[in-house]
Amino acid sequence: xxxxAFVLAALTAQEDDTVALTHLRIxxxxxxxxxxxxxxxxxxxxxxxxxxxxxxxxxxIVEAKGLVAFPGIVHPYSRLGFPDGPTGPVGVAPQNLxxxxxxxxxxxxxxxxxxxxxxxxxxPTGSGVAGQAAAIKPGASTRDDLVIEKSAxxxxxLPSGTPGKEAxxxxxxxxxxxxxxxxxxxxAKPDERTAVLAKFLKGDLPxxxxxxxxxxxxxxxxxxxxxxxxxxRLVFAGSADLYKAADALGSRKARVLLxxxxxxxxxxxxxxxxxxxxxxxxxxxxxxxxxxxxxxxxATLFKVAELVKYGLPRDAALRAVTIVPAEIAGLxxxxxxxxxxxxxxxxxxxxxxxxxxxxxxxIYINGKPVLQGE
Amino acid sequence: MIAAxxxxxxxxxxxxxxxxxxxxxPPPAPEKKAVYTALVGGDVHTVTQGVxxxxxxxxxxxxxxRIGTSVDLPEGTTKIDVTGKRVLPxxxxxxxxxxxxxxxxxxxxxxxxxxxxxxKLALSGGVTSIYIESGxxxxxxxxxxxxxxxxxxxxxxxxxxxxGMLLAEPSTPLLMPWMNGSPSERYDVRDNLLKARAQLEKExxxxxxxxxxxxxxxxxxxxxxPPLEPYVKLLRxxxxxxxxxxxxxxxxxALDLINEFKxxxxxxxxxxxxxxxxxIGRARAYVLLDVRxxxxxxxxxxxxxxxxxxxxxxxxxxxxxxxxxxxxSNAGTGGIAGRNLITLQLEGALAVRGGLDxxxxxEAITITAAEICGVxxxxxxxxxxxxxxxVVLDGDPFDYRTFVEMTFVNGKLLYEKSKxxxxxxxxGRK
Numbered sequence: 001x002x003x004x005a006f007v008l009a010a011l012t013a014q015e016d017d018t019v020a021l022t023h024l025r026i027x028x029x030x031x032x033x034x035x036x037x038x039x040x041x042x043x044x045x046x047x048x049x050x051x052x053x054x055x056x057x058x059x060x061i062v063e064a065k066g067l068v069a070f071p072g073i074v075h076p077y078s079r080l081g082f083p084d085g086p087t088g089p090v091g092v093a094p095q096n097l098x099x100x101x102x103x104x105x106x107x108x109x110x111x112x113x114x115x116x117x118x119x120x121x122x123x124p125t126g127s128g129v130a131g132q133a134a135a136i137k138p139g140a141s142t143r144d145d146l147v148i149e150k151s152a153x154x155x156x157x158l159p160s161g162t163p164g165k166e167a168x169x170x171x172x173x174x175x176x177x178x179x180x181x182x183x184x185x186x187x188a189k190p191d192e193r194t195a196v197l198a199k200f201l202k203g204d205l206p207x208x209x210x211x212x213x214x215x216x217x218x219x220x221x222x223x224x225x226x227x228x229x230x231x232x233r234l235v236f237a238g239s240a241d242l243y244k245a246a247d248a249l250g251s252r253k254a255r256v257l258l259x260x261x262x263x264x265x266x267x268x269x270x271x272x273x274x275x276x277x278x279x280x281x282x283x284x285x286x287x288x289x290x291x292x293x294x295x296x297x298x299a300t301l302f303k304v305a306e307l308v309k310y311g312l313p314r315d316a317a318l319r320a321v322t323i324v325p326a327e328i329a330g331l332x333x334x335x336x337x338x339x340x341x342x343x344x345x346x347x348x349x350x351x352x353x354x355x356x357x358x359x360x361x362x363i364y365i366n367g368k369p370v371l372q373g374e
Numbered sequence: 375m376i377a378a379x380x381x382x383x384x385x386x387x388x389x390x391x392x393x394x395x396x397x398x399x400p401p402p403a404p405e406k407k408a409v410y411t412a413l414v415g416g417d418v419h420t421v422t423q424g425v426x427x428x429x430x431x432x433x434x435x436x437x438x439x440r441i442g443t444s445v446d447l448p449e450g451t452t453k454i455d456v457t458g459k460r461v462l463p464x465x466x467x468x469x470x471x472x473x474x475x476x477x478x479x480x481x482x483x484x485x486x487x488x489x490x491x492x493x494k495l496a497l498s499g500g501v502t503s504i505y506i507e508s509g510x511x512x513x514x515x516x517x518x519x520x521x522x523x524x525x526x527x528x529x530x531x532x533x534x535x536x537x538g539m540l541l542a543e544p545s546t547p548l549l550m551p552w553m554n555g556s557p558s559e560r561y562d563v564r565d566n567l568l569k570a571r572a573q574l575e576k577e578x579x580x581x582x583x584x585x586x587x588x589x590x591x592x593x594x595x596x597x598x599x600p601p602l603e604p605y606v607k608l609l610r611x612x613x614x615x616x617x618x619x620x621x622x623x624x625x626x627x628a629l630d631l632i633n634e635f636k637x638x639x640x641x642x643x644x645x646x647x648x649x650x651x652x653x654i655g656r657a658r659a660y661v662l663l664d665v666r667x668x669x670x671x672x673x674x675x676x677x678x679x680x681x682x683x684x685x686x687x688x689x690x691x692x693x694x695x696x697x698x699x700x701x702x703s704n705a706g707t708g709g710i711a712g713r714n715l716i717t718l719q720l721e722g723a724l725a726v727r728g729g730l731d732x733x734x735x736x737e738a739i740t741i742t743a744a745e746i747c748g749v750x751x752x753x754x755x756x757x758x759x760x761x762x763x764x765v766v767l768d769g770d771p772f773d774y775r776t777f778v779e780m781t782f783v784n785g786k787l788l789y790e791k792s793k794x795x796x797x798x799x800x801x802g803r804k
């Protein structure tokens with residue numbers, strides 16, 4: 001009898017947890033646009049989404065007519081709450097963890113939850129093979145609650161010149177030896193440092209390659225030539241100058257991470273929209289917020305809209321702040337689009353997300369409202 | 375005096391050997407289809423084989439394939455009509471700074487930046503290869519913290535690709551301390567040269583006895599290793615060395631060393647060379663010449679001194695080979711109105727103004743500059759088999775109204791004036 005009462009109570013609690021947002025215009029990013037549909041949130045996930053979805057019995061129904069749903073923004077290159085920019089002398093320290101730098105009691109992690117960015121990939125400090133980035137969701141105050149992935153991607157900074165290339169060669173060589181040793185005898189355990197590098201080379205751990213300019217891209221590919229048998233998962237990050245190598249990046253369907261800025265061609269007033277040039281060439285572009293400040297995070301879509309104004313296709317722009325950065329960090333099974341089964345991280349706008357007139361009305365992270373419009 | 379004369383005659387009978395040609399690039403993959411580009415109808419200034427009116431220059435991949443007045447064009451050739459234009463070999467900057475490198479640290483091969491805007495600007499001046507000096511210089515406001523000077527490299531202005539960008543990287547010994555170092559540094563240079571000479575004599579003796587079959591059983595010789603190796607190569611004539619020498623006293627000091635050790639030397643920053651042209655000629659030293667240098671003679675100088683616009687012409691008469699260089703060895707937009715590498719041909723024009731013949735002026739920015747950099751077998755003239763580095767000019771190379779219309783490097787069209795943000799709007803005389 002007592003047991004039954006307990007089960008009933010649990011069921012009621014679960015039913016209370018279910019929310020159905022109805023009559024939304026939905027930009028799923030990966031599965032097109034739904035003019036008017038329902039999103040069911042349950043247990044922190046998107047339980048159902050679509051035009052014909054009926055709210056389940058017992059669900060709390062939120063009438064959202066006039067609002068536009070968009071996935072939470074994924075910020076793939078952040079130092080939120082970390083001191084200074086990520087720097088340091090060139091070295092090979094793949095075991096270095098960004099999560100070790102995290103101070104969860106800072107209020108930025110609470111404030112950031114109200115900006116529209118719902119996933120941050122925090123980059124470790126260092127240069128050369130710098131270490132592993134961690135993925136967090138803002139709105140919590142303990143490390144365990146913030147961190148969703150301790151080892152999201154490997155950060156490799158390739159400064160121009162010999163030391164950066166030498167560090168990379170050294171890392172790749174060690175990784176290959178570890179992979180080959182593993183093939184010969186699966187029991188062979190590489191040391192901690194080499195194990196991370198091997199994961200990267202095999203494509204099990206994605207990597208971000210930070211470059212000064214397009215020439216270093218050519219140098220990187222030159223260093224990688226002897227490793228053509230391996231298929232590491234890469235994203236290239238750098239200045240707007242990377243557009244100069246658009247053909248090479250496009251033909252490889254490479255992923256490129258940029259700041260959302262319209263640049264000027266050297267010594268001229270000629271406008272260069274690097275994101276548009278790279279998209280046209282066939283590359284997959286990801287865009288970061290303009291900065292890690294609260295203002296910068298809030299201005300993300302405004303900046304992205306400017307790129308659309310100057311030629312970036314709208315679809316590529318919307319993907320560039322959601323699913324592409326999620327893929328970069330290997331988080332695309334959880335975040336980056338509005339699909340059934342994914343985390344319930346969503347933004348509700350009063351109009352089109354790229355319109356400067358639209359207001360961010362509601363934010364859900366893991367199905368919980370962190371910003372509620374009045 | 376007589377002894378010195380005899381010595382100099384003896385010396386002049388032993389000219390430095392030409393540099394060994396750099397290794398040819400690896401052959402292209404066999405299945406790759408050849409790309410042909412033909413420049414048709416222009417006046418072809420080959421530099422080494424005269425001028426051909428209304429000729430055709432046919433490029434195959436990265437080489438010059440045919441030059442002539444009736445050249446058969448293979449099917450699929452991209453034909454570019456250059457009637458009324460001049461076709462020349464790409465110009466060569468015998469000294470350059472801040473072009474095509476992203477950092478002055480580390481190896482030049484690792485620092486190449488083919489996307490640099492300076493590369494594009496160099497191309498707009500028809501410059502296709504440069505001798506780049508990395509490291510050294512700088513020094514900041516108080517002269518401290520300057521990087522140690524490093525040997526240079528010859529790089530091509532291959533915009534957008536690392537392929538074929540590094541043309542040569544001689545490990546040239548640095549003789550600068552001989553001119554401006556402390557006494558101990560100066561005599562370190564001399565010690566190295568003496569050791570290198572002893573090593574060379576040992577090697578020559580070994581080779582001679584081997585040729586005569588007079589070696590002892592199992593006899594071998596230890597070859598020179600760095601840091602001595604470059605000095606041995608220098609004395610063998612495989613490398614050249616640059617020495618900064620402007621005034622008469624500096625030139626004398628440099629020539630003393632050159633005459634004693636007999637090596638291929640390149641005198642840079644030369645100002646008063648015109649007052650002692652014959653001595654430079656006898657030492658077979660090359661010269662890098664900035665025609666615009668303006669230095670006054672010291673007050674009450676009893677002898678000719680200071681700079682002269684006639685220096686190029688005077689050195690030519692004495693048989694001295696020289697490359698012309700601009701006052702600024704970079705390639706910024708400041709050069710649109712002259713003074714840096716993007717208007718290199720204007721340096722030729724100014725040398726002609728000082729009495730130099732046009733052929734020598736042209737050689738001084740092409741084949742002689744290539745020779746000074748040790749790459750004359752690859753670039754510097756239009757000859758079949760040489761690299762396809764070609765410029766198309768809209769007029770006489772030494773007319774100040776002339777613009778570069780097209781620049782090819784390794785067979786690729788990398789600059790067109792009509793598409794340049796810096797030059798397309800300049801209509802000039804047309």
